[in-house]
Amino acid sequence: MGEMRRIPGGVFRQGTAPWVLDWLEAADQPLPRLWFADETPQVTTVVAPFRIDRFPVTVGEYARFVRDTGYRTDAERRGFGLVYTEQGWAERAGVTWRAPGGPGTESRDFDDHPVVHVSWNDANEFAAWCGRRLPTEAEWEFAARGPDFRVWPWGDEWDVEAANTAELHAGPLTSLPAWQQWWRAECGRHGPVPRTSPVGSFSERGDSPFGCADMAGNVYEWTATVSRLYDDTVRCDPTVRMAMGRYRVIRGGSWMNFRYQVRCSERMHGDPQGWSSFAHGFRCAADA
Amino acid sequence: MVRIVVPAVWTPQGRTDFEGTAGPLDEVIRDFAARHPQFARRLLDADGTPLRYLNICLDDDMIPRHQRVGATVGPDTVVTIISPMAGG
Numbered sequence: 001m002g003e004m005r006r007i008p009g010g011v012f013r014q015g016t017a018p019w020v021l022d023w024l025e026a027a028d029q030p031l032p033r034l035w036f037a038d039e040t041p042q043v044t045t046v047v048a049p050f051r052i053d054r055f056p057v058t059v060g061e062y063a064r065f066v067r068d069t070g071y072r073t074d075a076e077r078r079g080f081g082l083v084y085t086e087q088g089w090a091e092r093a094g095v096t097w098r099a100p101g102g103p104g105t106e107s108r109d110f111d112d113h114p115v116v117h118v119s120w121n122d123a124n125e126f127a128a129w130c131g132r133r134l135p136t137e138a139e140w141e142f143a144a145r146g147p148d149f150r151v152w153p154w155g156d157e158w159d160v161e162a163a164n165t166a167e168l169h170a171g172p173l174t175s176l177p178a179w180q181q182w183w184r185a186e187c188g189r190h191g192p193v194p195r196t197s198p199v200g201s202f203s204e205r206g207d208s209p210f211g212c213a214d215m216a217g218n219v220y221e222w223t224a225t226v227s228r229l230y231d232d233t234v235r236c237d238p239t240v241r242m243a244m245g246r247y248r249v250i251r252g253g254s255w256m257n258f259r260y261q262v263r264c265s266e267r268m269h270g271d272p273q274g275w276s277s278f279a280h281g282f283r284c285a286a287d288a
Numbered sequence: 289m290v291r292i293v294v295p296a297v298w299t300p301q302g303r304t305d306f307e308g309t310a311g312p313l314d315e316v317i318r319d320f321a322a323r324h325p326q327f328a329r330r331l332l333d334a335d336g337t338p339l340r341y342l343n344i345c346l347d348d349d350m351i352p353r354h355q356r357v358g359a360t361v362g363p364d365t366v367v368t369i370i371s372p373m374a375g376g
Contacts, residue, residue: 032297032302082372248376268376270374
């Protein structure tokens with residue numbers, strides 16, 4: 001399986017500093033301050049040495065697992081998967097990791113792209129097969145930025161050529177309507193096929209201090225960690241609060257996102273009960 | 289009074305709380321979408337059926353997808369709609 005990086009243990013301030021929320025609020029982006037509040041306050045976290053995949057798990061690697069075990073993903077068993085169409089999110093028959101946009105979209109061209117349409121269980125099954133595990137949320141963030149705070153894996157200055165985000169495809173995006181206009185045009189031309197890129201396409205320019213690639217954008221990545229607020233008293237979005245204790249943390253943002261959603265300390269939370277989409281993948285970790 | 293709670297990113301103003309009606313859960317969702325058509329594409333499919341990939345909590349209980357059809361919203365219930373990917 002894929003190359004791993006050894007990450008030394010360390011102590012760091014996990015989460016987002018208050019100045020980042022001020023910066024986000026003032027930035028030309030459409031999401032409210034409340035939306036990012038689950039990233040705060042920063043908490044001091046100790047991480048033991050560990051190893052983590054340099055790249056997200058690819059379609060080709062997942063195919064080896066399936067060939068070896070006969071495993072069927074949650075999306076394959078239920079017969080449909082989730083894609084973003086011109087009308088929004090929709091469940092489409094036949095959408096799987098093999099055919100990420102639905103029947104007819106199977107292609108060997110995806111072999112070196114991150115696998116998508118994998119649920120939290122699907123990711124764990126793969127990890128167990130190759131003797132690995134999912135990273136914890138803290139491990140993921142530490143691998144993405146190291147002990148010192150930085151906004152993106154490469155630093156604090158945005159670099160559109162360093163990550164696969166919507167802005168790489170569409171140019172600068174500052175509003176949801178602008179994003180929707182871009183995606184409607186893309187869907188009209190190609191259908192709801194993910195805009196993933198071969199893993200490592202942005203190395204070394206977009207790498208983390210530890211040489212991990214694609215930690216900003218490309219695919220959202222599952223972690224092992226049950227979603228919890230860093231501080232129960234923080235005022236955050238009420239639907240995000242309801243996900244606490246029920247969902248698992250997702251990190252890294254994806255090709256669908258703006259620059260602000262692929263930050264190292266950005267948190268998302270995913271339903272682990274079989275849900276997946278055409279933008280969700282994972283990478284593995286292991287004890288040192 | 290039934291309260292319906294949606295993600296802050298569903299409105300430009302970040303509003304999360306709305307008034308709803310009691311009754312069968314699917315009807316409550318359809319009624320909410322009818323009174324707030326800006327949410328219809330987030331709540332209903334092209335046939336007007338509530339989208340099943342959304343998670344729904346009635347007060348503190350998440351209602352499993354296969355139990356939605358039989359679920360009922362009481363008169364003082366908080367209905368929270370959670371996207372399968374929350375936050376971000």
